[in-house]
């Protein structure tokens with residue numbers, strides 16, 4: 001799915017109570033820089049939902065990028081339907097300005113199975129002067145004025161649980177109905193007419 005086909009007044013993929021256009025879209029389009037680890041985490045989930053592998057790759061910490069490839073991220077993001085995100089209340093981030101943790105559950109469907117991945121992710125503030133950060137002129141000016149600029153990046157995470165919640169039949173109510181998702185226009189549909197397509 002590409003962002004141009006998205007109705008930008010729809011709820012954001014990340015489940016925050018706001019429109020995609022005023023939530024994760026400006027980060028994914030590289031028109032704005034994230035201010036917090038949680039914003040980065042949310043925007044990375046939305047990028048998974050959209051299949052924007054380049055954004056996911058670019059927001060890995062440098063030390064983690066070597067183990068990744070845009071192609072592998074692309075395959076994984078598109079093999080799943082990313083239906084919802086739940087972010088848990090923050091703990092132990094007090095006074096930590098260079099490393100933060102965000103714990104979340106990502107709900108996704110693969111092979112007609114609803115899965116939950118619960119992870120505690122670690123984010124670091126990293127100097128990012130790489131030209132891959134942005135093509136946006138205003139952001140570029142901001143970068144050169146405030147150099148060196150530090151940006152939140154995803155470095156690694158501990159998987160707390162990874163479980164299969166349900167096997168979904170074609171005529172079941174689509175599981176996305178049980179979560180706050182971006183797919184609200186499809187509300188009430190059967191799986192086969194919704195995320196199962």
Ligand SMILES: [Zn+2]
Nearest residue numbers: 012014023024
């Ligand atoms: Zn969002």
Ligand SMILES: [Zn+2]
Nearest residue numbers: 174176194195
């Ligand atoms: Zn659905």
